[in-house]
Amino acid sequence: MAQIIVVTSGKGGVGKTTSSAAIATGLALKGKKTVVIDFDIGLRNLDLIMGCERRVVYDFVNVINGEANLNQALIKDKRCDKLFILPASQTRDKDALTKEGVGRVLDDLAKDFDYIVCDSPAGIEQGAMMALYFADIAIVTTNPEVSSVRDSDRILGMLQSRSRRAEQSLEPIKEYLLLTRYSPARVKTGEMLGVEDVKEILAIELLGVIPESQSVLKASNSGVPVIIDQESDAGLAYSDTVARLLGEDVPVRFITEEKRDSLKGYLVANYVDT
């Protein structure tokens, strides 16, 4: 039986799609058969981040409406044969995702896959609620910034009251914090909320910290999930995150300032060169 993971946040632009693409790819690289679904109906972008935008023929809504079957709509990833992408539709119909329809598609996928990663849209509208409704695990993607933390707390409330597990009084969704765009240097100078601050406010288990990194933009420019770039700190941080998701005990990296960023390091770097 597949585990259903929702990557959610409430706030937009915090890195849900980047994280969905990276985590799904990471799970597949670890040998888990994984499908990643774009729930952002009308504004699909996961296909671009995964680099398969020119291979989209049928989409999620086509499958729900019976206009295509799953095999026609699923796109097989070119880098990893355990990974599949189900793109969102570009329709403007906001109610295209019904509980029955989404439930049926997820049931079908669950027979065949180990992990189903649901990339939620921002907000608390239909698409976001459908992405979280069937989840077993929630990865609450948060930036160390006030509006993102507040919205994450709102989404935690939704997970606890509006999900299938809540409605049917089952064991609650397992909630994890994924802190993205983290800048240790700014935390040190007191300009940015630290890992411990955000953990204390949201009171959920930490799954990973992804440092602010130029490699994320480079990866999205080229349509390659950032986890593939194992020379970048963000790529390595996502690998750690996936390992933790699979139950491995991995220490958190990239949350303290690197030496060359410290004042001493700064002086050394500047004066040794000249």
Next chain:
Amino acid sequence: MSILDYFRSNKKTNTASLAKERLQIIVAHQRGERGAPDYFPKMKQEIIEVIRKYVQISDDQVSVQLDQNDDNLSVLELNVTLPESK
């Protein structure tokens, strides 16, 4: 940024702790309303308006809390701070 600026920013502006304080307050408030039925905010507003017919009070002088004690019992707690009568 000069080295002087570096020290200055370190001393004066620890905005992260300000952010944390503000978030702790707003999140505690949000959690108080979590799990309440959809009619709750409107009911709270109407209760305040009824009280206002008789006493002048502001919104923050009234606290309305719904506690789910167990499956069969919910308690609606209403606290009103009345102004001193002259």
